Amino acid sequence: MWLRELRLWLSLSKPRPSIKATFIVGFIAGGLNTLLPGRGGDLAAIPMLKRSAGVKTSDATHAIGITSALEALVFGALICIALVTATDEWGGKMSYLLQETLNSAMTLSFILLSTLTIGAFIAKSIRPQAALDNPGFLSFLKALLIHYRQSLADKFSLGSNAALALIEVWLMVLSFAWGFHALNIIVPTPWTVAAIIMGGSAFAAVALPPSYGAGPTAVCLFVLGAIGMNEHVALAYSAMYWIISQLPLLIFAGPCVWLYKARLFEEDTAKT
Numbered sequence: 527m528w529l530r531e532l533r534l535w536l537s538l539s540k541p542r543p544s545i546k547a548t549f550i551v552g553f554i555a556g557g558l559n560t561l562l563p564g565r566g567g568d569l570a571a572i573p574m575l576k577r578s579a580g581v582k583t584s585d586a587t588h589a590i591g592i593t594s595a596l597e598a599l600v601f602g603a604l605i606c607i608a609l610v611t612a613t614d615e616w617g618g619k620m621s622y623l624l625q626e627t628l629n630s631a632m633t634l635s636f637i638l639l640s641t642l643t644i645g646a647f648i649a650k651s652i653r654p655q656a657a658l659d660n661p662g663f664l665s666f667l668k669a670l671l672i673h674y675r676q677s678l679a680d681k682f683s684l685g686s687n688a689a690l691a692l693i694e695v696w697l698m699v700l701s702f703a704w705g706f707h708a709l710n711i712i713v714p715t716p717w718t719v720a721a722i723i724m725g726g727s728a729f730a731a732v733a734l735p736p737s738y739g740a741g742p743t744a745v746c747l748f749v750l751g752a753i754g755m756n757e758h759v760a761l762a763y764s765a766m767y768w769i770i771s772q773l774p775l776l777i778f779a780g781p782c783v784w785l786y787k788a789r790l791f792e793e794d795t796a797k798t
Contacts, residue, residue: 527553527556527774527775527778528549529690529693529694529697530552530556530593530597530694531548531549531552531553532545532549532690533593533596533597533687533690533691533694534548534552534589534590534593535548535549536683536686536687536690537588537589537590537592537593537677537683537687538581538585538586538589539585539588539589539673539676539677540676540680543575543579543580543581544579547575547578547579547789548575548579549782550578550782550785550786550789551571551574551575551578551579551782551786552571553775553778553779553782554567554570554571554574554779554782554783554786555567555568555570555571555574556775556778556779557775557776557778557779557780557782557783558570558779559731559736559775560735560736560737560772560775560776561735561737562735563731563732563733563734563735564731564732564733565594565731565732568590568594571586571590572586572587572590574786575589577790578786578789578790582669583666584666584669584670584672584673585669585673587670588670588673588674588677589673592674592677592687593687595638595642596687596688596691597691597694597695598634598635598638599635599638599639599691600688600691600692600694600695601695601721601724601725602631602632602634602635602638603635604692604695604696604699604721605627605628605631605721605722605725606628606631606632606635608715608717608718608721609624609627609628609631609718609722610628611718623722623749623752624718624722627722627725631725645671645674646674646675646678648671649671649672649674649675649678650675652668652671652672652675698724699717699720699721699724700717701770702720702721702723702724702767702770702771703716703717703719703720705720705763705766705767705770706719706720706763708766709759709762709763709766711755711759711762711763713753713755719749719750719753722749723742723745723746723749723767726741726745726748726749727741727742727745727767727771730742730744730745736768736771736772737772737776739764739765739768739772742764742767742768742771743761743764745764746760746761746763746764746767747760747761747764750763
């Protein structure tokens with residue numbers, strides 16, 4: 527959580543807002559992501575960053591997009607490595623599942639990387655002052671690409687962001703793999719199984735709010751069932767998965783909502 531919000535702050539164009547304001551908005555967005563489908567909290571963070579920290583809409587949109595894209599690329603790379611190294615450990619249905627997951631991860635990673643590469647080439651051709659103040663979608667898109675070009679030029683921030691994304695994803699997989707140990711569930715490659723459940727749950731969250739638990743539960747039943755575990759074990763792990771993935775977000779979001787409202791109240795009071 528903390529690493530993701532730090533990465534969000536690094537993704538914003540200079541001069542950046544206060545890191546405290548960014549963290550508050552980020553934690554609220556994380557809480558909303560558990561309650562809304564399709565990572566709706568990330569969309570809500572855009573106007574919140576503009577309102578509380580004075581960040582331009584294009585800058586906030588770019589920052590959230592690049593933060594998520596780097597995380598997705600790192601996760602795609604790690605899961606591909608984990609799947610390749612674990613293929614010989616499994617047979618039957620699980621071997622087929624690993625192969626299909628590997629194909630999907632490689633395809634999606636390639637599409638995302640291609641999109642970022644094409645965007646970088648387009649961003650280089652845009653003039654820095656290309657109608658940023660004019661309303662309209664095209665002007666917004668140009669501003670978005672200019673922020674993207676600026677982030678690519680800032681090698682230190684981009685490198686730090688990527689390194690923190692690697693640590694963040696590694697810690698997430700570690701925590702979900704630890705869930706097997708906490709419940710005394712023995713699987714041959716817990717890191718690989720945890721990563722597959724993570725990926726499946728992320729896709730399920732597009733349609734089902736994660737806080738409901740329906741998406742992760744269905745993924746756990748499918749994946750753990752494929753390796754021969756009974757329904758009760760799968761349901762127990764899905765409960766542990768929910769606690770690890772959702773509870774911290776909800777705990778932090780509540781106080782941050784109060785801090786966000788207090789900050790807005792102070793700003794409104796100062797203006798009057």
